[in-house]
Amino acid sequence: MVDNGDVPNxxxxxLLTLYDSYENQAGHISEQEHNSIPKPTAAKIHDAYAKxxxxxxxxxxxxxxxxxxxxxxxxxxxxxxxxLCGIAQDLTLDHYMPQSKYPALSMFxxxxxxxxxxxxxxxxxxxxxxxxxxxxxxxxxxxxxxxNATIKIHKNSLCVFLDIDETAFTDYTVVERLRSHLKGINSxxxxxxxxxxxxxxxxxxxxxxxxxxxNALPSIMDTYQLYGINHWRLAVLRGIYDVYRRGEIDxxxxxxxxxxxxxxxxxx
Numbered sequence: 001m002v003d004n005g006d007v008p009n010x011x012x013x014x015l016l017t018l019y020d021s022y023e024n025q026a027g028h029i030s031e032q033e034h035n036s037i038p039k040p041t042a043a044k045i046h047d048a049y050a051k052x053x054x055x056x057x058x059x060x061x062x063x064x065x066x067x068x069x070x071x072x073x074x075x076x077x078x079x080x081x082x083x084l085c086g087i088a089q090d091l092t093l094d095h096y097m098p099q100s101k102y103p104a105l106s107m108f109x110x111x112x113x114x115x116x117x118x119x120x121x122x123x124x125x126x127x128x129x130x131x132x133x134x135x136x137x138x139x140x141x142x143x144x145x146x147x148n149a150t151i152k153i154h155k156n157s158l159c160v161f162l163d164i165d166e167t168a169f170t171d172y173t174v175v176e177r178l179r180s181h182l183k184g185i186n187s188x189x190x191x192x193x194x195x196x197x198x199x200x201x202x203x204x205x206x207x208x209x210x211x212x213x214x215n216a217l218p219s220i221m222d223t224y225q226l227y228g229i230n231h232w233r234l235a236v237l238r239g240i241y242d243v244y245r246r247g248e249i250d251x252x253x254x255x256x257x258x259x260x261x262x263x264x265x266x267x268x
Contacts, residue, residue, distance in 0.1 A: 006044060006045065006048050007041060007044070007045065008041060011037060011038060011041045014036050014037055015037060015041075015104065017036070018033060018034065018036060018037060018104060019108055019110070022097075022105065022108065022110060022111065023110060026133065026136040026138075027096055027097070027110065027111070027133035027135060027136040028097070029102070029105075034102050034104055037104040041104070042103040043103060045103060045104055045105075045107050046099060046103035046104075046106045048067075048068065048107055049068075049099065049107055050066065051066035051067040051068045051069070052068045052069055052071050052072045052093070053066050053069065053072070054066065054069055071107070075093065075109065075112055076093075076114050079114045082114070082115050083113065083114070083115065083134040084113075084115050084119040084123070084131060084134065084181070084184075084185055085118070085119050085185040085190070085191065086227065086231055086232060086233070087118075087185075087190065087191065087194045088116030088117070088119075090116050090117050091114045091115065091116060092114070092115065092116075092117055092120055093112050093113070093114060093115075094112070094113050094114075094115040094119070094120050094123060095111055095112065095113075096112075096128060096131075096133050097111055097128055098124070098128060110135060113133075113135070118187070118190060119184075119185055121187075122184050122185065122187045126180075126184055129177070130177070130180040130181065130183075131177075131180070131181045131184055132177055132178065132181050139230070140168040140169045140170075140174075142167065142168050142170065143165060143167065143168035144229060145165070145168070145229055145230060145238075146164055146165045146168035146169070146178075146230055147162060147164065147165070147230040147232065147234075147235040148162070148163055148164075148165055148235060148238070148239070149161065149162050149232070149235040149236045149238065150163070150239060151236070151240065151242065151243050151252070153243075153248055153252060155255075156255055156258050156259070156262075157255065157259070158196060158199070158252070158255055158256065158259065159192075160192065160195045160196075160236060160239065162182055162191075162232060162235060163179070163182075164178045191232065194232075195232065196259060198233055198236065199236065199256055200256060200259070200260050202220055202237075203253060203256060204253075204256055204257055204260050207253070209250070210244065213240070213244075213249055213253070214241075214244055214249070217237065220237060221234060221237050221238075224237065240252070
């Protein structure tokens with residue numbers, strides 16, 4: 001939009017400098033940097049974001065598309081799952097640094113992230129720094145795998161705990177941010193519920209005993225490699241090996257089957 005007449009010529013250089021700072025600082029600028037953009041120009045950029053949407057023309061009964069709708073289309077293209085939680089598909093655009101506080105970034109593509117509605121709500125209720133920026137997160141170099149899952153079996157319930165391997169990072173602030181990110185995307189236990197559904201999909205009614213499950217695990221894990229080795233699905237599947245080492249695979253399947261049957265009974 002810099003060259004489409006929505007930004008005064010006198011502010012273009014300052015805006016491009018702001019964008020460069022955002023990229024050089026991996027998705028962050030200071031308030032002082034943001035305030036280098038005059039308030040009227042920042043407000044104009046903020047208002048232009050409305051032009052990235054479409055709406056129904058009730059008179060003509062057709063969808064009308066905003067001037068910048070193509071930006072939304074291009075950013076959404078090819079995104080199948082929310083990059084914050086890896087659960088949902090109902091995607092919208094989120095301003096990583098909030099639009100209300102940083103209006104000059106309202107139309108900057110690097111600040112626009114396709115996320116699901118649940119993550120959008122959760123993120124809006126917390127400081128944006130509690131979440132990683134999907135475009136700029138750099139995996140650790142000390143270890144490739146940093147997300148671990150521990151599966152606990154208690155009577156007729158399963159609890160899956162996800163945590164970050166601190167030894168994979170040299171910067172502990174990254175560990176803290178990843179942990180706050182996990183907490184944020186698990187609002188209302190949606191991540192726990194997604195994990196249980198995933199385990200049911202993988203195992204219920206498909207394998208009869210411990211040997212069959214352990215033999216099948218490598219091929220199941222291969223199926224989900226495309227998500228990345230630190231996606232929660234792969235972490236949970238790795239956690240099943242720990243269940244096996246504890247000698248609890250049969251109990252794991254029994255409890256998973258019980259949860260499935262309980263869910264069916266409640267749905268009736």
